[in-house]
Amino acid sequence: MAKLEIDSASVAYGDRTILESIDLNVNAGEIVCLIGASGCGKSTLLNAVAGLVPLRSGTILLDGKAVAGPSADRVMVFQDDAVFPWMKVRENVEFGLKIKGVPASERERIIDEKLLAVELFQAQHLYPRQLSGGMRKRVDLARALAVSPSVILMDEPYGALDAMTKERLQLQFLKVCTDTNATSLFVTHDIEEALFLGDRIVVLGRNPGHIANIIEVPFGVERPLELKRSGEFQRLRGEVADLIL
Ligand SMILES: Nc1ncnc2c1ncn2[C@@H]1O[C@H](COP(=O)(O)OP(=O)(O)OP(=O)(O)O)[C@@H](O)[C@H]1O
Numbered sequence: 001m002a003k004l005e006i007d008s009a010s011v012a013y014g015d016r017t018i019l020e021s022i023d024l025n026v027n028a029g030e031i032v033c034l035i036g037a038s039g040c041g042k043s044t045l046l047n048a049v050a051g052l053v054p055l056r057s058g059t060i061l062l063d064g065k066a067v068a069g070p071s072a073d074r075v076m077v078f079q080d081d082a083v084f085p086w087m088k089v090r091e092n093v094e095f096g097l098k099i100k101g102v103p104a105s106e107r108e109r110i111i112d113e114k115l116l117a118v119e120l121f122q123a124q125h126l127y128p129r130q131l132s133g134g135m136r137k138r139v140d141l142a143r144a145l146a147v148s149p150s151v152i153l154m155d156e157p158y159g160a161l162d163a164m165t166k167e168r169l170q171l172q173f174l175k176v177c178t179d180t181n182a183t184s185l186f187v188t189h190d191i192e193e194a195l196f197l198g199d200r201i202v203v204l205g206r207n208p209g210h211i212a213n214i215i216e217v218p219f220g221v222e223r224p225l226e227l228k229r230s231g232e233f234q235r236l237r238g239e240v241a242d243l244i245l
């Protein structure tokens with residue numbers, strides 16, 4: 001059984017169909033990247049999985065159970081920081097755990113673990129305004145990971161970062177996903193990012209949004225940055241670019 005099963009899912013706003021009959025299974029531990037033109041419905045699909053947008057028809061199952069609304073088993077990370085500016089890094093990571101009712105001693109252990117995973121342990125007593133943009137994204141990720149979600153929904157999380165910071169966070173994301181066997185749906189505009197992170201790339205077409213193509217990414221778990229410079233990577237990059245036009 002797939003971790004996440006999206007079956008004939010359609011979404012409409014009023015009488016306008018945004019997503020038409022989406023079929024997609026995501027396996028445990030898999031990173032599936034969603035790519036497609038602006039407005040084709042990528043965020044809407046994430047919102048549907050998050051339970052923030054109702055389906056017009058079809059089903060979304062997580063571990064075999066129908067998604068019926070938002071829950072901590074599906075967390076979202078956005079391009080804009082979601083950190084609370086009035087809370088220190090550590091308190092930001094703790095927030096979701098408190099809401100979940102996790103006991104204090106257990107909270108401390110989980111926070112330490114996630115701060116170490118995103119390399120923010122040293123920065124735990126700083127406020128968001130004292131962090132760089134890349135560090136704030138790492139707080140977002142630590143916060144998402146802290147509640148042990150079944151699926152991490154990433155909506156262009158690194159879209160606003162400079163190229164070097166982005167690469168560093170991509171590497172870290174891959175490592176964290178491997179270490180925790182996380183399952184993720186990752187929306188990006190960046191073909192290189194999709195190829196570097198994804199086990200599969202789903203290309204969405206528009207009007208209404210539908211799955212136009214699915215590309216199996218032939219790279220293994222070990223993905224050093226040099227992979228991006230390889231001939232095979234660049235060839236695939238061109239292939240995916242042609243599919244999006
Ligand atoms: N709350 C809403 N009410 C009505 N229409 C909406 C709403 N949210 C999104 N839409 C419409 O749904 C379509 C898909 O939007 P969505 O945000 O999912 O696109 P996207 O693929 O994420 O685009 P981008 O790459 O620009 O982020 C757009 O045409 C948008 O105008």
Ligand SMILES: [Mg+2]
Nearest residue numbers: 042043044155
């Ligand atoms: Mg979007």
